[in-house]
Amino acid sequence: MKLALFGAGGMIGSRILSEALRRGHEVTAVVRHPEEFAHKHKNLTVAKGDVLDSASVAEAVKGHDAVLSAVGPAPEVVKGAARSLIDGLTRAGVRRLVVVGGASSLEVAPGVRLVDAPNFPQEFLPVARAHGEALGTLKKNTTLDWTYVSPPAMIGPGERTGKFRVGKDQLLRDARGESRVSAEITQSHFSMRLNIRSIFASDLRWAIECASSY
Numbered sequence: 001m002k003l004a005l006f007g008a009g010g011m012i013g014s015r016i017l018s019e020a021l022r023r024g025h026e027v028t029a030v031v032r033h034p035e036e037f038a039h040k041h042k043n044l045t046v047a048k049g050d051v052l053d054s055a056s057v058a059e060a061v062k063g064h065d066a067v068l069s070a071v072g073p074a075p076e077v078v079k080g081a082a083r084s085l086i087d088g089l090t091r092a093g094v095r096r097l098v099v100v101g102g103a104s105s106l107e108v109a110p111g112v113r114l115v116d117a118p119n120f121p122q123e124f125l126p127v128a129r130a131h132g133e134a135l136g137t138l139k140k141n142t143t144l145d146w147t148y149v150s151p152p153a154m155i156g157p158g159e160r161t162g163k164f165r166v167g168k169d170q171l172l173r174d175a176r177g178e179s180r181v182s183a184e185i186t187q188s189h190f191s192m193r194l195n196i197r198s199i200f201a202s203d204l205r206w207a208i209e210c211a212s213s214y
Helices: 011-022 054-061 075-092 122-139 201-210
Strands: 002-006 026-031 044-048 066-069 096-100 107-109 145-150 154-156 164-167 180-182 188-194
Touching (some): 066 075
Parallel strands (some): 096 145, 154 180, 164 188
16 A cells, blocks of 8 residues: 555654555655655655645645554644644545544543543643544544544553554553553554544554554
């Protein structure tokens, strides 16, 4: 597949990039400063673009099979990217979009989101709410084939094992009650929201395996 990736320089985006290239995909890393992007590969193209500018998005993703976004963590970037990606992909005629989001919109009890839990850290509220708003923006869209991947509550560098579980709207935990994952995709617990139109199972599996969090 020919993939366009936003956020390729981040902790998760860089791992998505490496995994996609390892699997033989052609990848365009869309970044603001191509001259500063050091990753090199025969199947990698580095293009200048702004995820907050829908016209720039449209120009960058035209001709691609799918677009992946792992941008953040600034709240305004998270919210603005959702809007401009929808508009840009629509203009370019690209229908498949995978967004690596956050865990805050997942339920920890029936009708209770993680972000609304009494012990949710106050310092993470702005970005958590931004991810929830971005998901809401995607849910209103009926033209794209979008997938929103929500990781566990905690994420960071670690060991890769390739093991994972898949859920829906609930926060997944391990036997000890913990919700965590390594960026290398270790004992993983992912939740997905889908606008199911013409997404293939193989594409979903790839998205889950290589897209952990923003």
